[in-house]
Each structure stands twice: as C-alpha cells, then as structure tokens.
Amino acid sequence: xxxxxxxxxxxxxxxxxxxxxxxxxxxxxxxxxxxxxxxxxxxxxxxxxxxxxxxxxxxxxxxxxxxxxxxxxxxxxxxxxxxxxxxxxxxxxxxxxxxxxxxxxxxxxxxxxxxxxxxxxxxxxxxxxxxxxxxxxxxxxxxxxxxxxxxxxxxxxxxxxxxxxxxx
Numbered sequence: 001x002x003x004x005x006x007x008x009x010x011x012x013x014x015x016x017x018x019x020x021x022x023x024x025x026x027x028x029x030x031x032x033x034x035x036x037x038x039x040x041x042x043x044x045x046x047x048x049x050x051x052x053x054x055x056x057x058x059x060x061x062x063x064x065x066x067x068x069x070x071x072x073x074x075x076x077x078x079x080x081x082x083x084x085x086x087x088x089x090x091x092x093x094x095x096x097x098x099x100x101x102x103x104x105x106x107x108x109x110x111x112x113x114x115x116x117x118x119x120x121x122x123x124x125x126x127x128x129x130x131x132x133x134x135x136x137x138x139x140x141x142x143x144x145x146x147x148x149x150x151x152x153x154x155x156x157x158x159x160x161x162x163x164x165x166x167x168x
Contacts, residue, residue: 013066018087021066022166027079027146030065033058034119034135041123042131075167078150084166085149088156095160101152108148112141 013021020026040054072080088097089105115137122131157163 016071017066018083019071020069022075022080022083023069023072024077024079026066026069027083030062031139031142033062033065034138036061038119038123038131038135042126045126079146081150081153081167082146083149084157084163085146085151085153087166088152088163089149095156097152098155101148105145105148108141108145110141112138112145115139115141 036058037055040051040058043054044051075081075084088095089101115134117134118130118137119134122128122134153163157167
C-alpha cells in the first residue's frame, strides 16, 4: 500500500468524503493547515505545554475539513478536478496512469516534503525564516501538485467510466 493510500485510509476517505472534499471551499481552506499548525507549535513560547490544545485543534481541522463542506454543485472547477485527480493518483496501482506523470509528481512530493522538514526545523529552533520558507515550499509544491492532478484527471477521465462519472 502506498503512503498516500495509507493516509487516505487513516482519514477514512470514503466516496462521500471525497465528494465533499471536491468542494472548492474544502481545497482552499485546507491551505490554512500549515500556518495553523506552525502557529500552534510556535505558541509553546507563550503558553507552554498548553500549546498541545491548539496543535490538537489544528489536527482536528485537518480531519474535519474534507467533511464539513457540502458536495459541490459541479465538479468542473480547477479545485474539484484537482481532488478528482488525487483519487486517480491514489488508484494508480489498480488503473495505471501515464508514465510521464510519475517524475514530476515525485519531484513535487519531494519539494513539499523538504519544505515540511525545513518548517519543522524552524519550529524546533524557533527561527521564523526557515519556518516561513518551509511553509512557502510546501505551498508551492502542493499547488503545482494539484495542478498536475487536474492534468492527470483530464487525461484519465475519458478512459474510465467511473472517473468520468465523478464529473458533473
């Protein structure tokens, strides 16, 4: 099982949750996750061990975000197609995706991962610039990744009736 599938399984990403996550509000508000987590960790300076509470709240936000928004009226938007593309990518073991997507998607995952590591370092040593730089790298990697997911979805939807059914 891939890391991405393990994460989706952990978060109990059912068809209904995926449909709700395709709401543009879910995608755009999810960008608040890294800054909220960083702020929650940083606030240990001000409130000590009580920082566990805002960290927990930020983690709860990660879990509830794809669940709290309604299923979108249409999945024709860039953000909806990005989520649909993520589903296609997660299913690549069952239905192979074109090989030209692998290198760039792996590169973008690496960019986001490096950004996360830099951010964590900044949070550990309480250095603002590595923290901000790390968050920016995560955002850049994730946004480009989402754009690639749109491309992947557009490429795959015509070859699979289930994928095509997600578009309305």
